[in-house]
Amino acid sequence: MQAPCPLPTRLKVLAYQLDYGEILADIGTDHAYLPIYAVQNKIVERAIACDIHHPPLQSAFINIEKFHVTDQVECRMGNGLSVLLDAEIDIISMAGLGGITIRTILSEEYEKAKKANSILLQPNNHEADVRFWLAEMGFKTLAEGVLKDRKHFYQWMKVQWDGEIRGIDSFTAHYGIIENATEDLVRLEWLTKERNRLHKALQGRQNAKNPLPGLSEDDEKTIAKIDELLKK
Numbered sequence: 001m002q003a004p005c006p007l008p009t010r011l012k013v014l015a016y017q018l019d020y021g022e023i024l025a026d027i028g029t030d031h032a033y034l035p036i037y038a039v040q041n042k043i044v045e046r047a048i049a050c051d052i053h054h055p056p057l058q059s060a061f062i063n064i065e066k067f068h069v070t071d072q073v074e075c076r077m078g079n080g081l082s083v084l085l086d087a088e089i090d091i092i093s094m095a096g097l098g099g100i101t102i103r104t105i106l107s108e109e110y111e112k113a114k115k116a117n118s119i120l121l122q123p124n125n126h127e128a129d130v131r132f133w134l135a136e137m138g139f140k141t142l143a144e145g146v147l148k149d150r151k152h153f154y155q156w157m158k159v160q161w162d163g164e165i166r167g168i169d170s171f172t173a174h175y176g177i178i179e180n181a182t183e184d185l186v187r188l189e190w191l192t193k194e195r196n197r198l199h200k201a202l203q204g205r206q207n208a209k210n211p212l213p214g215l216s217e218d219d220e221k222t223i224a225k226i227d228e229l230l231k232k
Contacts, residue, residue: 005036005067009149010122014095017143017158018043019118023090025050027080027105028097032060032073039072044091046072052079080105081112089115095156099126103133110137114161118142122156128173134159135168144176146190153190170218171225178229188230195226 007015011034018024018038024047026035035047049060057075064073076083081092089112094102102123106113113119119139123130134141134157144157155176175194178187202219 002040002068003066005033005040005063007033007037010147010152010154011037011095013145013147014093014120014122014156015041015043017120017156018093019091020044021090021117022046023048023088025081025084025088025090025092027092027094028052028056028101029060029075030056030096032063032075034093034095035060035073036063036067036069039069040067046074048074048076048084048088050076050078050080050083052077079108081109084112086112086115091118091120092116093120095120095122096124099123099128099130103129106137107133114138117160119159120156121159122154124154127155127176128170131157131168131173131176135166135173137161138163138165140164140166141177145184146176146187148186148189153186153193171222174222191226191230195223195230198223198226 015034015037020043022045024035024038024044026032026047027050029035029049029051032049035049038044039047049057049064051057051060054077057077061075064070064075092113094105102121121130138161139159140162142158142160144155146153146155157176178191198219202216202223205216
């Protein structure tokens with residue numbers, strides 16, 4: 001009997017968002033847990049575990065053999081989406097990469113990214129850079145959220161290209177579209193932590209000899225917006 005592939009919390013949430021399809025291309029795959037899980041649970045028929053570095057691919061290959069899915073999960077070494085053929089563009093995932101790296105990968109292979117039925121992203125940082133780029137390049141958000149894995153919070157977004165250019169404000173770029181924050185305990189905890197972080201930074205600048213009024217004003221607006229959301 002095939003042993004089930006364990007998923008860390010941050011990947012388990014992404015797995016729940018995967019669409020059923022033919023191929024999953026996991027970029028920056030590391031241990032290949034998500035591709036292995038996807039084929040084991042018959043979410044996709046096959047998967048491609050991609051990474052630009054050899055050591056992560058070696059770990060991925062070991063796990064692919066361990067969980068007996070060598071006939072369904074293939075390892076490829078290369079940069080971003082460049083390792084994929086046009087006919088293999090179906091479902092794309094990128095988790096554990098920096099936001100600037102994600103933006104660069106999508107930008108360099110924009111025509112391929114446009115063809116994906118869905119793209120799942122979980123940047124480690126610079127979420128605003130990712131969202132600004134997506135909005136400007138015609139990608140719509142199908143779903144998004146925030147999760148907590150151990151002590152860390154991660155934002156994720158599921159997008160698809162439709163060609164419509166969208167305007168996006170700074171708050172939404174940083175935090176996503178948030179309506180009823182108090183209905184989600186993880187989001188509530190995350191926003192409270194963000195509010196406290198910004199407030200501490202604001203106090204530090206106000207106590208400095210040469211405060212930066214523009215930056216302080218931005219933080220004040222963000223804190224006020226978070227306070228408004230926390231009351232809902």
